[in-house]
């Protein structure tokens with residue numbers, strides 16, 4: 001188990017990407033603290049986790065990520081129940097689709113508050129409880145960004161502005177806190193079949209091609225939380241590169257994917273650009289290969 005005995009908090013954990021990552025962390029032996037506004041959804045995730053039989057502790061607490069006092073109380077509860085935190089995933093997020101001249105100002109504000117202020121509040125509330133005393137086992141703070149940074153789609157001004165802004169916050173955090181054994185990284189997915197992208201149609205089995213399932217992202221979060229990533233800091237991790245690599249892994253002859261050293265030669269021959277894009281992430285390529293076989 002990759003995360004046996006670790007304590008991980010995940011915001012936006014009631015559904016979508018946060019739910020998938022919460023279950024993946026629990027399968028890997030982590031105790032989890034889960035939050036979002038909708039307690040019924042958190043209860044359902046807790047039930048699923050308890051049904052895994054991995055005997056991990058799952059604490060849930062509802063909070064609005066845009067209200068500092070609620071976020072502070074939530075982290076105090078998680079710390080009280082779980083102890084020091086090894087990792088936090090600031091994943092809660094919101095979006096609004098409308099042209100700039102039509103977007104209701106209060107919706108623009110809501111998206112900025114959720115996606116930027118919410119990450120700031122999450123860090124502020126988590127900081128006192130992050131385990132910072134072991135340089136061989138550093139604390140992890142992971143932000144869910146979006147591939148709209150830098151690939152702008154049009155029609156999502158508040159969302160795009162927020163996801164550009166949170167890159168600045170991530171870079172500040174990574175720079176300021178590396179001395180304190182806190183690693184800060186971001187995962188920037190493209191389109192994922194969740195309520196945020198597809199509304200009530202999420203999970204209906206008719207997602208357009210190219211749209212990922214939330215579970216497809218689990219390995220990126222698990223890698224950044226794992227011992228393997230104890231030196232990874234200030235990285236923007238784009239799953240799209242590795243999703244393309246997964247397709248090549250699927251089609252590669254068995255002898256070409258026996259280990260990373262063999263596979264990387266094969267990958268470089270097949271797609272030199274893709275190889276260049278994945279090799280800069282060090283051990284992540286090998287991690288994805290091993291998890292995809």
Ligand SMILES: NC(=O)c1ccc[n+]([C@@H]2O[C@H](COP(=O)([O-])OP(=O)(O)OC[C@H]3O[C@@H](n4cnc5c(N)ncnc54)[C@H](OP(=O)(O)O)[C@@H]3O)[C@@H](O)[C@H]2O)c1
Nearest residue numbers: 012014016017036037038064065092093191192194195196
């Ligand atoms: N889906 C995509 O295509 C995609 C692509 C790139 C990045 N992302 C990012 O992935 C993250 C997760 O989104 P998702 O796609 O999984 O969408 P989702 O299924 O709609 O989940 C969003 C989660 O955030 C929570 N949340 C929203 N506003 C909140 C608030 N004010 N306070 C507390 N929790 C709040 C929601 O719970 P409540 O509503 O119950 O509070 C829910 O648990 C977001 O940061 C999003 O920007 C998504």
